[in-house]
Amino acid sequence: MTVDATSAAADDDGMDLRLTAREQAFAAEARAWLHDHVPRGLPPSGSADGFAAHVAWERQLFDAGWAVVSWPRAFGGRDASWVEWLLFEDAYYRAGGPPRVTQNGIFLLAPALFEHGTDEQRQRLLRPMAAAETLWAQGWSEPGAGSDLAAVRSTAVRVDGGWRLSGQKTWSTRASFCHAMHGLFRTDPDAPRHRGLTYFLVPLDAPGVRVSGFRRLDGDLDFADVFLDDVFVADHDVVGAPGQGWKVAMSTTGSERGLILRSPGRFVAAARRLVALYRRERAVASPLDRDQVVRAWMAAQAYQLYTLQDVTRVAGGAAMGASSSINKLAWSELDVQLHDAALALLGPRAELVEGAPDAVDGGAWIKGWQFALAGPIYAGTNEIQRNVIAERLLGLPKE
Amino acid sequence: MTVDATSAAADDDGMDLRLTAREQAFAAEARAWLHDHVPRGLPPSGSADGFAAHVAWERQLFDAGWAVVSWPRAFGGRDASWVEWLLFEDAYYRAGGPPRVTQNGIFLLAPALFEHGTDEQRQRLLRPMAAAETLWAQGWSEPGAGSDLAAVRSTAVRVDGGWRLSGQKTWSTRASFCHAMHGLFRTDPDAPRHRGLTYFLVPLDAPGVRVSGFRRLDGDLDFADVFLDDVFVADHDVVGAPGQGWKVAMSTTGSERGLILRSPGRFVAAARRLVALYRRERAVASPLDRDQVVRAWMAAQAYQLYTLQDVTRVAGGAAMGASSSINKLAWSELDVQLHDAALALLGPRAELVEGAPDAVDGGAWIKGWQFALAGPIYAGTNEIQRNVIAERLLGLPKE
Amino acid sequence: MRFAFSLEQQALRDAVRDLLGRACPPAVVRAAWGADDDAAPALWPQLARMGVVGMTAPERWGGLGLGELELVGVLEEAGHAALPAPLLETTAVAIPLLAALPDGPVVDGVRDRWLGAAAAGRAVIAVGLAGAPFVADAARAALLLLERDGELHAVPRDAARLTAEASVDGARRLAWVDWTPSAATRVATGDVARDAAARALDRGAVAAAAELCGLGRRMIELTVDHVQVRHQFGRAIGSFQAVKHHLADAHAALELARPCVARAAYALAHDEPGTAVHASLAKAHAGDAARRAGRAALQCHGAIGYSFEHDLHLFMKRAWALAAAWGDAAWHRARIATAVLDHDAAPGAFHA
Amino acid sequence: MRFAFSLEQQALRDAVRDLLGRACPPAVVRAAWGADDDAAPALWPQLARMGVVGMTAPERWGGLGLGELELVGVLEEAGHAALPAPLLETTAVAIPLLAALPDGPVVDGVRDRWLGAAAAGRAVIAVGLAGAPFVADAARAALLLLERDGELHAVPRDAARLTAEASVDGARRLAWVDWTPSAATRVATGDVARDAAARALDRGAVAAAAELCGLGRRMIELTVDHVQVRHQFGRAIGSFQAVKHHLADAHAALELARPCVARAAYALAHDEPGTAVHASLAKAHAGDAARRAGRAALQCHGAIGYSFEHDLHLFMKRAWALAAAWGDAAWHRARIATAVLDHDAAPGAFHA
Numbered sequence A, B: 001m002t003v004d005a006t007s008a009a010a011d012d013d014g015m016d017l018r019l020t021a022r023e024q025a026f027a028a029e030a031r032a033w034l035h036d037h038v039p040r041g042l043p044p045s046g047s048a049d050g051f052a053a054h055v056a057w058e059r060q061l062f063d064a065g066w067a068v069v070s071w072p073r074a075f076g077g078r079d080a081s082w083v084e085w086l087l088f089e090d091a092y093y094r095a096g097g098p099p100r101v102t103q104n105g106i107f108l109l110a111p112a113l114f115e116h117g118t119d120e121q122r123q124r125l126l127r128p129m130a131a132a133e134t135l136w137a138q139g140w141s142e143p144g145a146g147s148d149l150a151a152v153r154s155t156a157v158r159v160d161g162g163w164r165l166s167g168q169k170t171w172s173t174r175a176s177f178c179h180a181m182h183g184l185f186r187t188d189p190d191a192p193r194h195r196g197l198t199y200f201l202v203p204l205d206a207p208g209v210r211v212s213g214f215r216r217l218d219g220d221l222d223f224a225d226v227f228l229d230d231v232f233v234a235d236h237d238v239v240g241a242p243g244q245g246w247k248v249a250m251s252t253t254g255s256e257r258g259l260i261l262r263s264p265g266r267f268v269a270a271a272r273r274l275v276a277l278y279r280r281e282r283a284v285a286s287p288l289d290r291d292q293v294v295r296a297w298m299a300a301q302a303y304q305l306y307t308l309q310d311v312t313r314v315a316g317g318a319a320m321g322a323s324s325s326i327n328k329l330a331w332s333e334l335d336v337q338l339h340d341a342a343l344a345l346l347g348p349r350a351e352l353v354e355g356a357p358d359a360v361d362g363g364a365w366i367k368g369w370q371f372a373l374a375g376p377i378y379a380g381t382n383e384i385q386r387n388v389i390a391e392r393l394l395g396l397p398k399e
Numbered sequence C, D: 001m002r003f004a005f006s007l008e009q010q011a012l013r014d015a016v017r018d019l020l021g022r023a024c025p026p027a028v029v030r031a032a033w034g035a036d037d038d039a040a041p042a043l044w045p046q047l048a049r050m051g052v053v054g055m056t057a058p059e060r061w062g063g064l065g066l067g068e069l070e071l072v073g074v075l076e077e078a079g080h081a082a083l084p085a086p087l088l089e090t091t092a093v094a095i096p097l098l099a100a101l102p103d104g105p106v107v108d109g110v111r112d113r114w115l116g117a118a119a120a121g122r123a124v125i126a127v128g129l130a131g132a133p134f135v136a137d138a139a140r141a142a143l144l145l146l147e148r149d150g151e152l153h154a155v156p157r158d159a160a161r162l163t164a165e166a167s168v169d170g171a172r173r174l175a176w177v178d179w180t181p182s183a184a185t186r187v188a189t190g191d192v193a194r195d196a197a198a199r200a201l202d203r204g205a206v207a208a209a210a211e212l213c214g215l216g217r218r219m220i221e222l223t224v225d226h227v228q229v230r231h232q233f234g235r236a237i238g239s240f241q242a243v244k245h246h247l248a249d250a251h252a253a254l255e256l257a258r259p260c261v262a263r264a265a266y267a268l269a270h271d272e273p274g275t276a277v278h279a280s281l282a283k284a285h286a287g288d289a290a291r292r293a294g295r296a297a298l299q300c301h302g303a304i305g306y307s308f309e310h311d312l313h314l315f316m317k318r319a320w321a322l323a324a325a326w327g328d329a330a331w332h333r334a335r336i337a338t339a340v341l342d343h344d345a346a347p348g349a350f351h352a
Helices: A021-037 A048-063 A082-094 A103-116 A119-130 A245-253 A265-281 A287-315 A323-349 A360-374 A382-393 B021-037 B048-063 B082-094 B103-116 B119-130 B245-253 B265-281 B287-315 B323-349 B360-374 B382-393 C007-023 C026-034 C044-049 C068-080 C087-100 C105-119 C190-229 C241-269 C275-305 C312-324 C329-342 D007-023 D026-034 D044-049 D068-081 D087-100 D105-119 D190-229 D241-270 D275-305 D312-324 D329-342
Strands: A136-139 A155-159 A162-169 A180-186 A197-203 A209-214 A223-234 B136-139 B155-159 B162-169 B180-186 B197-203 B209-214 B223-234 C125-128 C143-148 C151-156 C161-166 C173-178 C186-188 D125-128 D143-148 D151-156 D161-166 D173-178 D186-188
Touching: A021 A082, A082 A265, A082 A287, A103 A119, A103 A136, A103 A180, A103 A197, A103 A245, A136 A223, A155 A180, A162 A180, A162 A197, A180 A245, A197 A223, A197 A245, A265 A287, A265 A323, A265 A360, A265 D329, A287 A323, A287 B287, A287 D241, A287 D275, A287 D329, A323 A360, A323 A382, A323 C312, A323 D241, A360 C275, A382 C241, A382 D241, B021 B082, B082 B265, B082 B287, B103 B119, B103 B136, B103 B180, B103 B197, B103 B245, B136 B223, B155 B180, B162 B180, B162 B197, B180 B245, B197 B223, B197 B245, B265 B287, B265 B323, B265 B360, B265 C329, B287 B323, B287 C241, B287 C275, B287 C329, B323 B360, B323 B382, B323 C241, B323 D312, B360 D275, B382 C241, B382 D241, C007 C044, C007 C068, C026 C312, C068 C087, C068 C190, C068 C241, C087 C105, C087 C125, C087 C143, C087 C190, C105 C143, C105 C151, C105 C186, C143 C190, C151 C190, C186 C190, C190 C241, C190 C275, C190 C312, C241 C275, C241 D241, C275 C312, C275 C329, D007 D044, D007 D068, D026 D312, D068 D087, D068 D190, D068 D241, D087 D105, D087 D125, D087 D143, D087 D190, D105 D143, D105 D151, D105 D186, D143 D190, D151 D190, D186 D190, D190 D241, D190 D275, D190 D312, D241 D275, D275 D312, D275 D329
Parallel strands: A136 A180, B136 B180, C125 C143, D125 D143
Antiparallel strands: A155 A162, A162 A223, A180 A197, A209 A223, B155 B162, B162 B223, B180 B197, B209 B223, C143 C151, C151 C186, C161 C173, D143 D151, D151 D186, D161 D173
16 A cells, blocks of 8 residues: 655654645645535445445545545555545534445455555556445454454365355345455365465356345345355455455555554544534433533543554554554444433433434434444454554463 | 351242341441441552551451352351341442442352362351451452453463462552452463463462553552562462463452442442532522432432342342343443542532542542542443443454 | 342332343333333233332332332342333322322322322333433323423423433333413422422432342343353453453442342331442442443443343343433432532441 | 654663663652651752753753653653652652743852752752642752742742642642742742743643653553463453453553654644644543553552552552643643533644
C-alpha cells in the first residue's frame, strides 16, 4: 500500500498540531463535497434495494475521488497522507455519511493485495473494488472458527490450474449482495493450525457456491452463511503463496487503516450527536445523565488523541504492533459507552425503534446501541485483545 | 457447633420478617448494654498497649455474656439463634464496637473445634478463647501458599507423644500479641496437595517459635511472620485426624459464622455512617456524590437481605455451600464501594489521616478504605470466588 | 424471622414454570413478534384457567385473593419464559388497583363490568401512569387505567385513540394513548388517586423487577449451556477465566437482586411504610443485574448470539425494555436518595 | 501534524529517568516518610544542577525557559519514581505563575528576591489556590503563593502560621495556612489575578496528570514483575486470564490518558482557547487511570502488596492523593460539562 507517509509537519521534530495549508484545503474540499452529496435517509443495507442504494452512493464517492483517499491515484485514490485520511473520515461521519458497504474490500482485502498481491491482481481487482463494481464479502469465520481463526476447517484441494474449495463460512457481512469473497482455506490438512492455510478470492456466482442470508441482532438481513461445495478457484485468485494464508490474513487484520486502527471520525461524530441530544433533552436530563454524556464525550476525545499519536508513530515508520489491541478495546468500549449514555438519557423512550412516531432521532440510538454491541465481539473479541495486551505489551506469560 | 437452629418464626412456612418477642428482647438488651459499654477511641490493636486495650474490651464483653452469643452457655455463650446472632452483630457495629481481636479464634478455630475437635479440646480451649485469655492467631498462609492454600510446605514430623513442626507462616494477623496459632502443616510429604495436611494448634511461646511483626497497608503493625524451627506440639493439640487437615480447615472456612457469611452488621453500620456523613457534608456534595452514596447504601441493603435469605436457608438445615462465594464477593466489594463513596464526597480532604486536625471523622474513611482493600484479597481472592461461582454454582468446566 | 417463600408459594411458582416450560418455548415468543397489535396474548386462556391471571383478584370476582408474595415467583417465571402476555399490567397492577379503590358508583360499575372478566382472562386491562409516556398492551386491552392531573380514570379502549409505537422488543406493544377524561371515567381523585397511583407504581416496579430476575436467569442459563459446548482454541470456552468471571459477576448481581424483590413483595403484601424504598431497591438492582446479564450473555455467546435467529435477543430486548420501564435504575435511586438522604427515612430489613 | 514529543524533549526526559532511576529508589521515598516537615526535599540540589528545578524559569532568572511539552515528560518520570519533591508546585506552577505576572513594584520585588533562588533550587515555592483546602510542602517552602478573594499574594513562609495536616501519603506534607493579606504581599488583582490563578490551576492539573501517568505506569511495572515470579496452583499467576485482564484494562486506561496529557501540555504551551478543557480531560483520565492501576496492582499482588514494607503503597498512596488534588475527576468532568454541554465550546484535537 503506497502511502504518503509524512504529512508536511512530520519532518519537524517538535509537536505540531496545526494542519498544513494542504491539509486544510483537503479537509475543506472533503467537507464541502460531502456536505453537498451525503445522502439522507438511505434504507438499511440489508435488503437488495437498500444495498443497491448504498452501492450507488459508493459509486458517487468513487467518481468524485473520495472512495479510497489514501490509495494511489492509479487505483482511484488521492495519495492522501495519514492525516488527510483522518480528516476525510472525520468529515465523512460529521456529514452523516452511512456505513461503507465496500469496507470488507477496501479495508480488509486491499491491504493484503497491496502487501502480498501480484501486480496483475492489483491491476485487475483494486479499481473495481474501489468503484463498487465488485463488492467483496469476507469469508474468514466458520461455525467452529470465530475467535479461534486458526481453527478454519474449510478446505481447498489442488487441481489442474487452480483449487477446489469446500466448506462453510459464516457471519459473512452482506455476502447475500456481494460478488466475491476473500477468506482462508486449509490447503494442507497435515500442517499445524496456523500453517497450511491459503488465502483465496472466491467468486460468489461460481458453481457450487450457495449463500444464505440471516439477520443480525437488530433484525437487519446483514449476515450470510456461505456454503462451498467443490468450488473451482483459479490460481490467479490466490493471494500470496499457498500455505502462507495466515501471514497474509494477519497483514490484513493488522492493517492500520483496516478494522484495527478505527478512524476516530465515526465516534467523534457520535459524541457530537450525543452532545446535541443532551442539549435538546436537557430539560429532562438528570445530573447523572449529564455526567454519563460528558464521560462518553471525554472517552471519544481520548480515543481520537490516541489515534493521532499512533498515526504519528506509524507515519514515522513504526509498526502498528500490539498497540492495535488497545485501539480495538478503546473504540469498541467507547461505542457502547456513547450509546449507553444516550439510552440512559432517553429513559423509557429509549426502546422506540425506527418507525415509532415518538422515536427520538428516528430510533438511531437503540439501533446504534445494537450495532455497538458487536464491537467487543468481532475483529477479535475484547477478551482476546486483553490477552494480547497482557502478553505482547506487558510481557506476561501465555496460558 | 450447637445452635438453636430455628428462630420462633422459622417453623412457620410463610415469610415472616417480624422479630419475635424473644428476639426483640434480645436485641434491646444487646443494644442497651453495648450503648453503655462500647469503648470510644480505642487505640489501634497493632501495638502492645493497643492490643491490651482491645483484650480488656473483649474480657468485658465476655463477662457480660456477649463475646460469643451463638455458643452454648457452657462455653460462655447464650445459645443465641441465627437471627439473634445477626441482631447482636448489628447492635455491636451500630454502637461503634471495634473490630474483634478474638475473631481468628472464635470465627475460624472454634467452628473447627465444634465440628472436629474432641470433648477435651472443647473443654480446654473454648472458654479461654471466648474470654480472651488465650488469644489465637491464624497460621494458614505461607510465603508460597496464599490463594493456593494447598501449597502449604511447612512440615510436621511424628515424634514420641506429638509432632515436630518447622516452616514459616505469614500474614498472621496480630500474631505478635497472641498466645497460640492454628494452622495447617504437611505431615505426609508424599501425598498429593490437599492430602497429607494436618491441623495443629501451636503455642507461640514454645521453644523454636519466632514471631516477627510487620505492618499492613495502613502502617499498623498488624501482621506477623511466624517462623517455626523444630517446634514440639503434643498430640492433644491436633484437631481432627492426622492427614485430615484440609477437611478440618475447609469446615472452618465454610463456617457460616466465620469469614464467609459476614454478618451484615458491620456494613450496614458503615452505610449508616456514610449517610450521616453525606447529611453533614451535603452543602459541598455534588449530585454524583449523592448517587454514589445512595448506591453504596443500596448495596448494603441488598447484602443484608441476601444474608437473611442465607440464614433462613441454613437455619432450615441447608448447607451454606458455594453461595458463600457470592457472599464473599458481595461484602468485600460492598466495603470498597462504601469507602469509595465517602472518599469521593470528601474530595481533597479524603487523604487526611488520623491526627490531622482537619481530618473528617478522625480519618476513619481513608483508614477504612485501606482496610476494605484487603477484602477482595483475603479469605480466598475474589478471582477464586468467581471461579467457584462459575464452576460450582453455574457448572462451568474447570480450567 | 423467616425470609423464604412458603411451600405453597413455591408450588404455585413451580406449576407456572412447568406450564411455561412446555407451552412458552422461544418459538411462542418469536411468534408474538409477528402478531397483530390487538392479537390475544399467548397462553392467556391457559394462564387464566390455572388461576394465574386472576390470582390477585378477590374471591368475589373469581380470583384467588393472593398477594405479592405469590405473585413475584410467578412473574419471575414469566420473565424466564419472556412470556408475551400482560401479566404485569393486568394481574400485578390493574386488578389490585381496581380491587382496592373505595366503593362508589363509578368504581362499582367498572368493577362489575371488568374485574371478573379480567380475572377470568376475558379482558386485558392496561395501565398508563402519569410518568410513563406510553401504555403497554393498550391495543389488546379492553380497559385502560390511566392517570392524569392527579386523577385516575378507567377508560374503555374503544373510547381512546391509540397510536402504535414500535419497541425494540417486538413482543412488546406500546401505544401513545389520546383520551378525554370525564365524570364517567373518573375512578379516583385527590389523596385516594395519589395513593392508588403510587401503590400501582410500586407494584409495577416490583413486578418488572421480578420479571427482570427471571430474564437475567434465563440469559445466564442459555450462556452456560453455550459455553460448555462451544470450543475455541481446543477448549470449551466456559473453561476460560474471562468467560467464567463475566458470568460469575452477572450471576452474583442477580442473586443479590432476588432477595430485594422478595423483600419488596413482603413490604407490598404488608403495606409497610417503607414500601416505596423497598420497591425502588428491587427495581434498580434487578434492572441493573438483568442488563448486566444481557451484556455478559451476548459477549460470551460471541457472534453466535448476535443473530436475530438465535433466541438470546428475545430475552435481552425484553430486559432492556423492562429495565427502562416503571422507572429506570437512576429514577429509583433518586427516589431512594430522597427518602434516605433527605428525609432520613431508611426502612430496615425486618418488618417495621 | 505531528503528535509526538521532540527528540530533545525525549532526551531531557530520559536524563531525568536515568537520574531518578539511580538516585530515587523506593528507599529514598520511604525515607521522606520519616523526615521532618521542613526538611529539604530529596534530590532537590541534583535536580537543580541538572536544570530541572528551574527549567520553566526564563533565562534571565537562570532558568531554561522551557515549557509544558518539556515539563510533562519530566513530571511523568517524577511520578514514576514517586519523587518526594515539589517539582509540581515550584517548577510546574509557581515559577511560571510568577514569571508571567505583569511587572509592578511588588511583583518585581518578589521576582528579584525569589525567582532566581527558586530556579537554582535554593528556595521552594508552594502554592495555595482558592479551591484547595491545604497547601502542599508549605513547611519547606520559603515563599507561598496564595489566592484569596480574587487576589494573588506572595507570602513569605515566615509570615504565615502553618498547621500540619497528615496525609495518607507520608511523603506528602500538607498544611493549613493562616495568613493575612497586605499590600506588601499582593501581586495580582482583578482579571490578572483571575487569569493567573486559572492558568495555575490548569498547570497544576496537567502536572498532576503527568505524575499520575508515571505512578500508574510504575505500579503496573511492579505488578508485571511480581506476577511473573509469583506462582500459585503450579503456574505463574501472570498466566491467569483474570490477572492478565486486570492489568490489560489498567494499562489500556493509562495509555489512553497519556495522549490527553500531551495534548493538554501542547494547549498550555500554545495558550490555546480550549486549554481548560484539555487540562480537565487530562487530569480526569489520568486520575481515574492511576487509581484503577492501583486497584489492579494491589489485587494482583495479593497479600504480598498489602504490606507497608512492600514498595507498592508508596506509589499507590501518592496516586490517591494526586487524583484528589488539583480538582478530582468529578470536578474536572463537571468543568468540561459546563464548557461542552452548556457553552458548546468543545475544543478540537488539532491546534485551534
